[in-house]
Amino acid sequence: MLKTAIGKFRFMGFVEGISLLVLLFIAMPLKYGMDIPQAVTIVGALHGIFFILYIFAILYATMKVNWAVKWGVSAVAVAFVPFGNFILDYYLKKSPYIKE
Template identity: 60%
Template sequence: MLQSPIKLFRIMGVIEGGSLLVLLAVAMPLKYMMDMPMAVRIVGSLHGFFFIMYILAIGYTAFRVRWFWKWVFGAVAVAFIPFGNFVLDSKLQRKLNKK
């Protein structure tokens, strides 16, 4: 099992961020350049599932760790920005290493 809610959040962030990048960099070009709309349907569905799991992980982590609202809003906001989860993950890791 995972040692902490932060670890769960970080793992879900990487998965969700990675699925967004696959959607944008692989599935969308396949749809529009190779006429393969099924790629977006499959990857988009997976990304939607991972996004919901990520939002649930934010709620769980915020409740268990008693996060300030800025962390919660930041975590939600970066989900809509390519590479945003990876930037947040590195900032969170630096903050954890200071403790």
């Protein structure tokens, strides 16, 4: 999976998507429900790092594969939606780009 530009992008999408879900559904409830703000501090910082790496993966895949603009824009947009990366991955698997 990590041998191709799309494979690297898909992996980073998975990692970034999981980190967003952990931030929203575990760290935020810990902060506001149990008064443990350190959870958001730690998970938020990790999510930020993964988000930056995800953006680099988008740029790399876009340059390497000559992606259409819709894929790059979609990849950035779904990063802000819970489960969005997994939905994009589903559509990406059905596209000709996955056969890089």
